[in-house]
Amino acid sequence: MLHFLQKKCKNRGRSRHSIHTRARTCESGAADIAMTRFDPPVTYGFDLPNPRPVSAAWTVLLALAIVAQLKGHDAPLTLFALPFVTSVLLDRGNAGKLVLPSLLLLLSCAVATFSGALAWRTCAAVYGLAAAAVLAWGFANPTTTVGHIARSLVSIAVTAASRERAFPDSAAGLTKDFLERVLGYKLAKFSAKPLGGGFIGTTLRVTLHPASDPNREQTVIAKMTPPALAQKLRMRMGANVFVKEAAFYLHVAPAMRAAGCLLKVPDALRVFYGPASGSSLILMRDESAALAPGDEERPASWEAACSVARRYASFHRLTAQPSLAQLDAVSGTGWLATFDWMSKPALIVAPLLRAAFDEVLEDDALRAAVPLAVQRVVGRFVRHLPALVAHLEATRAFAIVHGDARVENMLFPKASRAPHTRAADNLACDATAFDAEPWLSLDWQTLTKCLPAYDLAYFVTLDLDVDDARASADVDRRLVALYCRELGRDWYGEEAAMQDYRLGCLFASMIPFVVMSARSLGEQKTDRARVVRLAMLRRACRTLLRVDAGAALDAALDEAAPHPPRALQTAARPVRNAHGATDLAPRDDAFSHHTPASIRALPASARPGAGRRDAYDRWWLNAQAPDASACFAVACGFYPGRGVVDAAFCFSAAGVQRNIRESRRSVDGDYGATESAVGSIRVTVVDALVRGRVSVDCAACRAELEFTGRLPARKEPAFDMDVGAAVGEFHYERLTQLVEWTGALAFEGGPVVDVGGWLGVRDRSWGRRPHTAADKTPAANASRTRLLSAAPVRAVAGALLALRPSACPQFYWLWCPTNFEGGGGLLLHSQESRLGAQTNAGAHLFLADGSELALATVQLSATYREGTRHLRTCDVVCEAADGSRLRLEYRPVNTLFMSGAGYNADEFCHGRAFAAGAAHRQDVMLAEAVDRNSPLAWHIQEACTVAGRWLDGPLADRAPVTGTGVLEQLVIGPHAPSGFTRLYDVA
Numbered sequence: 001m002l003h004f005l006q007k008k009c010k011n012r013g014r015s016r017h018s019i020h021t022r023a024r025t026c027e028s029g030a031a032d033i034a035m036t037r038f039d040p041p042v043t044y045g046f047d048l049p050n051p052r053p054v055s056a057a058w059t060v061l062l063a064l065a066i067v068a069q070l071k072g073h074d075a076p077l078t079l080f081a082l083p084f085v086t087s088v089l090l091d092r093g094n095a096g097k098l099v100l101p102s103l104l105l106l107l108s109c110a111v112a113t114f115s116g117a118l119a120w121r122t123c124a125a126v127y128g129l130a131a132a133a134v135l136a137w138g139f140a141n142p143t144t145t146v147g148h149i150a151r152s153l154v155s156i157a158v159t160a161a162s163r164e165r166a167f168p169d170s171a172a173g174l175t176k177d178f179l180e181r182v183l184g185y186k187l188a189k190f191s192a193k194p195l196g197g198g199f200i201g202t203t204l205r206v207t208l209h210p211a212s213d214p215n216r217e218q219t220v221i222a223k224m225t226p227p228a229l230a231q232k233l234r235m236r237m238g239a240n241v242f243v244k245e246a247a248f249y250l251h252v253a254p255a256m257r258a259a260g261c262l263l264k265v266p267d268a269l270r271v272f273y274g275p276a277s278g279s280s281l282i283l284m285r286d287e288s289a290a291l292a293p294g295d296e297e298r299p300a301s302w303e304a305a306c307s308v309a310r311r312y313a314s315f316h317r318l319t320a321q322p323s324l325a326q327l328d329a330v331s332g333t334g335w336l337a338t339f340d341w342m343s344k345p346a347l348i349v350a351p352l353l354r355a356a357f358d359e360v361l362e363d364d365a366l367r368a369a370v371p372l373a374v375q376r377v378v379g380r381f382v383r384h385l386p387a388l389v390a391h392l393e394a395t396r397a398f399a400i401v402h403g404d405a406r407v408e409n410m411l412f413p414k415a416s417r418a419p420h421t422r423a424a425d426n427l428a429c430d431a432t433a434f435d436a437e438p439w440l441s442l443d444w445q446t447l448t449k450c451l452p453a454y455d456l457a458y459f460v461t462l463d464l465d466v467d468d469a470r471a472s473a474d475v476d477r478r479l480v481a482l483y484c485r486e487l488g489r490d491w492y493g494e495e496a497a498m499q500d501y502r503l504g505c506l507f508a509s510m511i512p513f514v515v516m517s518a519r520s521l522g523e524q525k526t527d528r529a530r531v532v533r534l535a536m537l538r539r540a541c542r543t544l545l546r547v548d549a550g551a552a553l554d555a556a557l558d559e560a561a562p563h564p565p566r567a568l569q570t571a572a573r574p575v576r577n578a579h580g581a582t583d584l585a586p587r588d589d590a591f592s593h594h595t596p597a598s599i600r601a602l603p604a605s606a607r608p609g610a611g612r613r614d615a616y617d618r619w620w621l622n623a624q625a626p627d628a629s630a631c632f633a634v635a636c637g638f639y640p641g642r643g644v645v646d647a648a649f650c651f652s653a654a655g656v657q658r659n660i661r662e663s664r665r666s667v668d669g670d671y672g673a674t675e676s677a678v679g680s681i682r683v684t685v686v687d688a689l690v691r692g693r694v695s696v697d698c699a700a701c702r703a704e705l706e707f708t709g710r711l712p713a714r715k716e717p718a719f720d721m722d723v724g725a726a727v728g729e730f731h732y733e734r735l736t737q738l739v740e741w742t743g744a745l746a747f748e749g750g751p752v753v754d755v756g757g758w759l760g761v762r763d764r765s766w767g768r769r770p771h772t773a774a775d776k777t778p779a780a781n782a783s784r785t786r787l788l789s790a791a792p793v794r795a796v797a798g799a800l801l802a803l804r805p806s807a808c809p810q811f812y813w814l815w816c817p818t819n820f821e822g823g824g825g826l827l828l829h830s831q832e833s834r835l836g837a838q839t840n841a842g843a844h845l846f847l848a849d850g851s852e853l854a855l856a857t858v859q860l861s862a863t864y865r866e867g868t869r870h871l872r873t874c875d876v877v878c879e880a881a882d883g884s885r886l887r888l889e890y891r892p893v894n895t896l897f898m899s900g901a902g903y904n905a906d907e908f909c910h911g912r913a914f915a916a917g918a919a920h921r922q923d924v925m926l927a928e929a930v931d932r933n934s935p936l937a938w939h940i941q942e943a944c945t946v947a948g949r950w951l952d953g954p955l956a957d958r959a960p961v962t963g964t965g966v967l968e969q970l971v972i973g974p975h976a977p978s979g980f981t982r983l984y985d986v987a
Contacts, residue, residue, distance in 0.1 A: 167272040167274070167279075167281050168224065168281060169224055169225050169274075169279035169281070170202070170224065171192060171194070171202055171204055171224075174192055174204070174206070174222065176189070176190060179206070179208070182270050182283070183208075183269075183270075185210060185211070185212070186210070186211035186212070187208055187209060187210060187211055188209040188210065188211045188214035189209045189214070190206060190207060190208050190209065191206070191207045192204040192205070192206045192207075192222065193205050193207075195221070201223060201224060201225050201226050201241070201242070201445075202223070202224050202225070202226055203221065203222070203223050203224075204221070204222040204223075204224075205219055205220075205221060205222075205286060205288075206219065206220050206221070206222050206283075207219050208220065219286040219288075220269060220283050220284065220285065220286055221266075221283070221284040221285070221286050222281065222282070222283055222284075223245070223280075223281070223282045223284065224279070224280065224281045224282075225242050225279045225280055225281075240337070241445035241446070242273070242279065242280040242445070243273070243280075244336070244444065244445055244446070244447040244448075245280065245282065245443075245444050245445045245447070246271055246272075246273035246280045246282070247336075247447065248444040248447050249268040249271045249282060249444070250271050250273075252400070252444075252447070253265050253268065255318060256315060256318065259318055261311075261314050261315050261317075261318065262310060262311045262314035262315075262486075263311040263312060263314055263315040263441055264311075264438065264439070264440050264441070265440055265441055265442065265444070266284045266285060266287060266411075266440055266442050267284060267285040268282055268283070268284050269283040269284060269285065270282070270283040271283075287411055287440060290413060290414060291411035291412060291413060291414065291438075291439070291440060292411065292412060292414050293407070293408050293409070293410065293411055293412070294406075294407025294408055294410055294412060294419050294420065294463075295407065295408070295420060296406065296407060296408045296462075296463070296532045296535065296536065297528075297531055297532055297535050298420040299420065299463060299464060299465030299535075299539065300407050300419055300420060300459070300463035300464050300465075301419055301420060301434075302464075302475075303419075303434035303435070304407070304412075304419045304420075304434065304463075305459065305460060305463075305464050305479055306434075306435065306479065306482060307434055307435040307437075307439070308405065308455070308456060308459045309456050309479045309480075309482045309483040309486070310435060310482060310483070310486045311435075311441075312401075312402065312405060312441075312455040312456060312459075312483075313452075313456075313482075313483045313484075313485075313486035313487040314486055315402075315455075316399040316400075316401065316452045316455070316487060317486070317487055317488060317489070318400075319331050319333075319399045319400040320397060320398070320399035320452045320487065320489055320492065321397065321398060321399070322397050322491050322492075323396075323397065323398065324338065324393050324394075324396075324398040324449065327398045327399065327400075327449060331400065333400065333449060336400070336447070336448065336449055337448055337449070338389065338393055338398070338448065338449045338450060339389055339392075339448060339449075339450055339507065340403050340446055340448040340450075342385060342389060342507065342510065343389050343393075349385065349386065350382075350385075350386065352514065353382040353385060353510075353514055354382060355517075356513060356514040356517035357378065357379060357382050357513055357514070357928075357929075358926075358929045359517050359518060360512075360513055360517070360537075361375065361655070361926040361928060361929045362926065362929070365534065366533070366534065366537060367654075367655070367656070367926075368654075369534060369537045369538045369541060370537065370541055371541060371545065371654070372629075372654050372655040372894075372927070372928075373545065373550070374541045374544050374545060375655050375927075375928040376550070376928060377506070377544060377549055377550040377553060378506070378509060378513060378544075379928045380550070380553060381506050381553055383867070384553075384557055387557070387560055387561065388503075388553070388556060388557060388560060390560070391556060391557075391559060391560030391561075392451065392503070392556070395559070396451055396500060397451065397452055397489075397491070397492050397496070397500070398449050398450065398451065398452070399449070399450070399451075399452040400447065400448075400449055401447075401448060401449070401450045401451075401452070401454050401455045402441060402444060402446065402447065402455050403446030403447060403448040403450065403454075403455075403458075404443060404445075404446040404458070405441065405455040405456075405458050405459045406458065406459060406462050406463050407419060407420075407459075407463050409441065409442055409443040410439055410440065410441055410442070411439060411440040411442060412437070412439045413437050413438065413439065419439075450504075450507075451500035451503065451504055452487065452492060452497070452500065453480065453483060453497045453498075453500040453501040453504055454500070454504040454507065454508075456479060456480070456483050456501065456504070457500075457501045457502075457503075457504025457505045457507075457508055458504060458507075458508040460476065460479065460505070460543060461504075461505045461508035461509055461539065461540050461543045461544075462508055462511060462512070462536045462539060462540060463539065464539065464543070465538075465539050465542070466542065466543075466546065475546075476498075476501065476546065476547055477494075477498065480494055480497050480498050480501050481494055483497060484497050499552060499555075499556075501547070502547045502548070502549050502552035503549070503552050503553065503556060505540075505543050505544055505547055505549050506544065506549045506552070506553060508540065509540040509541075509543075509544060511536060511540075512533050512534075512536040512537040512540055513537070513540075516529065516532075516533045516536075565863035565864060565865075565866065565872060565987065566863065566864040566866075566978065566979055566987030567861070567862070567863050567864075567979075568860065568861065568862040568863070568864070568977055568978045569860075569861045569977065570836070570859060570860045570861070570977060571859065572857035572858070572859040572877070572879060573838060573841070573857060573858060573859070574856065574857055575841075575842070575843045575855040575856060575857060575858055576717065576838075576841055576842065577714075577717070577842050577843065577844065577855075583715045584689060584713055584715055584735055586688035586689060587672075587688075588688075588689070588735060588764060588766075589674065589685045589688040589689055589692075589764060590672055590673060590674045590685060590688070591617045591638045591670055591671060591672060591673045591674075591676065592617075592671070592672040593617050593766035593767070594615055594617060594638075594640050594671065594766070595671060596640070596668075596671065598615075599612050599615055599640045599641050600612070602615060602641065602768075607725070607728055607729065608727070608728030608729070608770035608771075608772050608775075609728035609729035609730055609731065609768050609769050609770040610728070610729045610731075610768065611641070611768075612640075612641035613639075613641045613642055613771070613775070613911075614641065614728075614768045614769060614770055614771050614911075615639065615640055615641045615767070615768050616637055616638065616639050616732075616765075616766065616767070616768070616769065616771070616910075616911070617637070617638045617640075617765075617766040618635065618636065618637035618638070618764070618765055618766070619634070619635065619636045619637075619676075619683050619762070619763075619764060620633070620634070620635050620762070620763040620764075620765070621633065621634040621635075621683075621692075621694065621707060621739070621760065621761070621762045621763070622634070622760045622761060622896075622941065622966060623707075623739075623741045623755060623758040623759065623760030624758060624759060624760060624894075624943040624944075624964040624965070624966070625653075625755075625758055625943075625964075626757065626758070626759075626821075626964065627893070627945065627964075628893035628894055628943040628944055628945045628964050629653065629654075629893060629894055629943075630651070630652065630653035630654075630753070630894060630943075631651075631652050631653075631760075631894055631896055631941075631943040631966075632649070632650060632651040632652070632745070632755075633648075633649075633650045633896055633901055633941070634647075634648070634649055634650075634681070634683065634694050634705075635647060635648040635901045635902060636648075636676050636678060636681065636683045637902075637910055637911070638666060638670050638673075638676070639666070639771070639910070639911040640666060640670070640671070642771075642774065642911045642913055643665055643666050643913065644663060644664075644665065644666055644911055644912065644913050645663070645664055645665075645666045645670055645676060645678050646661065646662060646663040646664075646678060646902060646908075646910060646911070646912070647661070647662045647663075647676070647678035647679070647681040647683070648660065648661045648662070648681070648900070648901040648902050649681055649694075649696050649701065649703065650896060650900045650901050651701075651745065651747065651753075652894055652895065652896045652927070652943070653753075653894070655926060655927040655928055656924060656925075656926060656927070657895075657896060657897060657900050657924065657925040657926075657927065658700075658701070658747055658922070658923075658924055659900035659901065659921075659922060659923050659924070659925065660680065660681065660696065660698065660700060660701055660920075660921075660922045661901075661902060661908045661919075661920070661921045661922070662678040662679030662680060662681050662918075662919070662920055662921075663678065663679070663908070663912065663913075663914055663918065663919040663920075664678055664679065664917060664918045664919075665913075665917045665918070674688070679698070679918065679920050680696055680697050680698035680701075680920070681694075681695075681696050682694070682695045682696075682697075686706075689709065689713050689735075689737070690708065690709050691706065691707065691708045691709070692706070692707050692762070693705065693706045693707075694706075694707075696745070698920075698922075699748060700747060700748050700922050701745065701746070701747050701748070701922075702745065702746050703743070703744070703745035703746070704743045704744065704745075705741055705742070705743035705744075705745065705755060706741070706742050706743050707739040707740065707741050707742075707760070707762060708739060708740055708742075709737050709738070709739050709762075710738045710739055710740050710759070710819065710823070710825070711737065711738045711824075711825060711846045711850060712737070712850075712852075713735045713736065713737035714735065714736060714737070714827055714842075714844045715733065715734070715735045716733070716734045716735070716736065716829065716840070716842045717840055717841070717842055718732075718733050719731065719732050719733070719734070719767070719769075719831075719840055721839055721840070723809075723810065723811060724806065724809065724810065725806075725807070726807060726808065726809035726810075727770060727809050727810070727811060728769075728770035728772070729768070729770070730767075730768070730769050730770075731767050731768045731769075732765050732766060732767025732768060732769055733765065733766060733767055734763060734764065734765035735763070735764045735765075736761055736762070736763050736817060736827050737761065737762050738759070738760075738761055738817060738818075738819050738825045738827070738846075739759070739760055739761060739762050740757070740758070740759055740760075740819075741755045741756070741757075741758045741759070741760060742755065742756045742757075743755055743756070744756075759819035759963070759964055760817075760819070760966075761817035761819075761827075761966065771909070771910055771911040773904050773905065773906070773909035773910070773912075774909050774910060774911035774912045774913075778906050778907035781905075781906035781907070781909070782906045782907075784935065785906055785934060785935050785936055788934070788935045788984070789931055789933065789934040789935070791933065794933070794983060794984045797983050798982030798983040798984065798985060799982070801982065801983050802981070802982055805834075805974070808973050808974065808982070808983055809972050809973050809983065810833070810834045810972065810973030810974055810975075811831075811970060811971070811972045811973060812830075812831065812832040812833070812834075812836075812970075812971050812972075812973075812975045812978075813829075813830075813831050813968070813969065813970045813971075814829065814830050814831075814860075814967070814968070814969055815828070815829040815966070815967075815968040816828045816829070816874070816876070816890065816944075816965055816966060816967050816968070817965060817966055818888065818890075818946050818963055818964070818965030818966075819963045819964055819965065820848065820946075820948075820961045820962070820963040821961070821962050821963050822848055823846075823847075823848035823849065823850065824845075824846045824847050824848045824849075824850075824961070825845075825846050825963070826843070826844070826845050826846070826876075826878070826888065826965070827842070827843065827844040828842070828843045828844075828858065828876065829841060829842055829843075830860070832975065832977075834973060834974040834975060834976060835976050836975065836976050836977035843855050843858045843878065845878050845880070845886070853880045853884070854880060854881045854882075855878055855879065855880055855881070856879050856880060856881045857878075857879045858876060858877070858878050858879070859876070859877040859879075860874070860875070860876055860877075861874075861875045861877075862874040862875065864978065864986075864987035865932075865987065866987055867932075867933070867986050867987065868932045868933060868986055868987060869933075869938070869969070869971040869978075869980065869984070869986055869987065870892075870895075870932055870940060870942070870969060871890075871892065871942065871967055871969060872892070873889070873890070873891060873892075874889075874890040874944075874967055875887065875888065875889050875890070876888045876890070877951075879953075880953065880955075882953060882954050883952070883953035883954065884950065884952070884953030884954050884955040884956070885950065885951040885952055885953055886948055886949070886950055886951070886955075886961070887948060887949055887951055888946055888947070888948040888961075889946065889947050889948065890944040890945075890946055890965060890967055891944055891945050891946075891947075892942035892943070892944050892967060893942075893943055893944060893945055894927075894942070894943040895927045895940055895941075895942055895943075896940065896941045896942075896943065897925055897927075897930060897936065897937055897939075897940055898939040898940060898941060898968075898970075899936040899937070899939065900923075900925055903939050904935060904936070904938075904939060905936065906936070907921075908921050933984065933986060938970060938971070938972065938984075939968075939969070939970040940968070940969055940970075941966050941967070941968045941969075942966065942967040942968075942969070943964065943965075943966060944964065944965050944966065944967055945962075945963075945964060946961075946962065946963045946964060946965045947960065947961075947962050948960060948961040948962070948963075949961070972984065
């Protein structure tokens with residue numbers, strides 16, 4: 001950027017005695033532009049090719065600090081910890097650059113170690129030396145967390161202490177004398193009125209009355225920093241917007257005019273910038289008589305998009321380079337950030353991104369505009385943004401870009417209606433006429449280095465609304481092709497530009513997701529701002545789906561760090577079905593498996609799962625929509641040893657899980673009951689082992705549902721096992737049956753959902769199993785959840801438990817009941833040891849005619865979602881005794897968190913006795929906001945689509961099968977086939 005000035009401008013003089021100097025006139029004959037003293041941040045620093053000297057310095061430093069500590073001096077270890085913690089913990093991988101602080105602190109610790117007792121002045125000097133060393137390293141390495149903190153601290157101090165007053169930094173300071181001095185003529189009077197909301201700065205329309213003709217009016221626009229110090233600091237540290245806009249009008253705009261760039265910008269009459277205070281003032285020509293900004297509430301036109309593609313390509317042609325390093329070398333832009341604020345250290349950006357994304361999900365109106373598929377893509381983008389930015393900086397082409405290219409930052413001729421014609425209505429039109437119109441690009445505070453195609457992707461994502469399927473097929477490729485033709489760089493072809501464009505759409509979507517959030521610089525608390533945010537969000541979501549941004553993100557992340565998904569592969573294991581339908585009786589569908597006498601016979605105090613408090617009898621039912629996009633689950637459990645009956649109803653769709661939970665004291669009539677009512681939830685056995693009914697009746701939900709068995713119920717092998725002291729004992733039996741549902745449900749404020757034709761499973765189990773959450777207080781459970789939700793705590797706990805493997809909890813459970821369309825299905829479960837040996841398993845495969853095909857073996861292969869223990873894909877191969885083989889592919893679509901139904905919940909867990917006797921609770925869980933590594937999210941059911949085909953054997957010529965199913969998963973502790981070795985290491 002500085003090189004622009006060196007190439008295009010003749011006069012290189014600079015005054016050292018004032019904040020602003022007289023104008024530099026560029027060769028192109030551009031308008032008179034005043035030049036300020038402009039000192040962009042200078043970066044310096046170095047990397048050591050050999051890290052051994054630095055490692056040795058750190059080792060000696062630590063040794064001396066320990067010696068000093070042993071001699072009774074506390075200062076050295078503190079001094080050592082200061083840079084070490086900040087560099088190693090906050091800037092992992094950058095500790096090798098701390099050679100200067102290392103040497104200075106080495107000297108400090110040596111003095112402290114061998115000089116005896118330290119006087120307070122000596123300690124203060126040593127501390128000062130250490131702080132100066134860390135600050136120096138921070139300035140030398142500005143992209144690190146330490147660098148950002150160091151520069152921010154200095155920025156705060158300088159901005160707060162600055163007394164620069166060579167130009168006004170507020171509307172009150174804009175005086176007649178100042179305007180006469182900078183404009184060069186006398187004024188009879190002037191007036192100033194604010195324009196816009198002013199959330200970044202102050203913008204005024206200044207009306208001038210020359211003294212030579214007081215009746216004549218001239219207007220100029222004045223843009224200046226906000227008067228409030230706090231806002232000025234936010235802008236300087238958060239985005240450095242004033243520096244960048246001053247840089248543009250001082251250096252870039254003249255170069256654009258000199259090169260005949262197609263992209264036109266307002267004329268800047270005077271530009272002032274105070275590097276100490278961070279204040280700026282820009283006086284610009286007022287173009288409002290003939291031009292007006294676009295309206296963000298309305299979608300932009302196809303003609304406008306074509307013109308944006310051409311004109312911004314013409315601008316990017318001035319700076320585009322094959323790499324970031326070449327751009328900095330050619331244009332002198334090493335001080336300018338990449339990707340604007342998104343390239344800041346992960347420690348700073350990650351919490352903002354996560355909080356803002358959660359804010360969207362928690363707002364009903366905003367969340368409704370974001371399809372679940374987009375929630376997942378944006379959530380993944382937010383989690384991996386720092387790594388993605390680092391990868392793109394190292395591998396992609398870069399250019400200086402506007403960074404906020406949308407219609408409200410453009411001035412269009414007032415007579416033109418083209419900027420807001422619906423795109424789908426005129427994709428075939430010729431955009432040449434509109435492209436000839438004199439529209440301007442303004443508001444250059446977001447100037448940044450980015451992928452060349454970013455400005456185009458930004459405009460399309462936020463402003464172009466293409467919801468016509470016929471029109472959307474090639475709209476993006478047509479725009480990218482037009483962009484590339486105008487850019488004219490052989491090394492930046494259409495395919496490379498298209499990849500950048502698709503990723504650029506993701507970066508652009510951060511405007512409605514993050515920048516316009518309550519936690520951001522871009523927040524505006526007005527009704528119109530919310531309307532604009534919602535309109536942008538809808539257009540952004542359509543764009544992300546249209547360009548398949550998720551696939552582009554996956555490809556880029558794979559390039560950044562090839563990370564093959566964690567895989568689970570088992571051998572073909574024999575099927576061990578110990579029970580069939582003959583073992584079941586109608587009484588198994590009732591709460592008839594315990595009696596008062598049998599409960600009294602159990603020990604009152606015993607380890608988890610062995611005593612009377614853990615006796616239970618439970619119904620569990622679920623269903624999935626035909627495309628698995630929605631599902632519901634019902635639970636009702638009787639805990640005679642605790643004197644409790646509880647129930648839950650959960651419905652999950654579009655990334656939102658709604659939970660209703662009820663509890664009451666048990667009564668004698670609960671023994672042997674075929675109907676149980678718990679608060680608003682009622683479960684009824686209509687025809688044992690065949691048909692049942694569920695109803696929910698409360699203010700939040702109304703449901704009348706009925707299920708009918710599609711296939712015979714089957715009994716699983718009895719569970720009799722001791723899973724270790726950390727978990728407890730299991731002694732229970734279970735039956736499962738594939739069912740079909742009828743009826744409807746509706747939540748307050750939502751549509752009526754017809755569940756006719758939904759398929760699912762019902763599960764009846766009884767016996768004893770641990771209910772440890774109910775034995776602890778809600779506060780104790782919540783503390784456990786908070787602790788284990790923290791990755792460092794899990795890592796430490798896992799390392800300690802690895803020293804004593806027998807103390808580490810271990811539980812591996814996979815259950816996948818599956819319904820085939822047209823008839824048939826699969827009942828499959830597997831519980832496994834830490835080495836992968838099956839401790840309980842079973843499999844029943846039913847054909848379309850209802851007959852059961854005897855299975856010989858089942859083989860499982862799966863991949864895990866990155867950073868979790870939840871399955872991303874799962875394939876099952878069933879081999880029958882006659883040699884027929886069926887391969888089923890499960891693809892998760894919708895998640896149901898079992899804690900919403902009471903499993904290991906902190907407060908409303910299974911078997912919890914409430915002091916009031918009866919209790920009711922309803923809450924909401926947002927699938928993409930839930931931390932999947934929190935204990936509350938370890939146990940899940942994934943509603944899946946299922947596709948299968950017969951591979952060989954006598955049934956090889958049968959048609960493929962499709963259907964829906966569930967993958968219930970709970971994986972705690974080591975599991976060798978999955979590669980898990982500790983309490984909760986993740987894929």
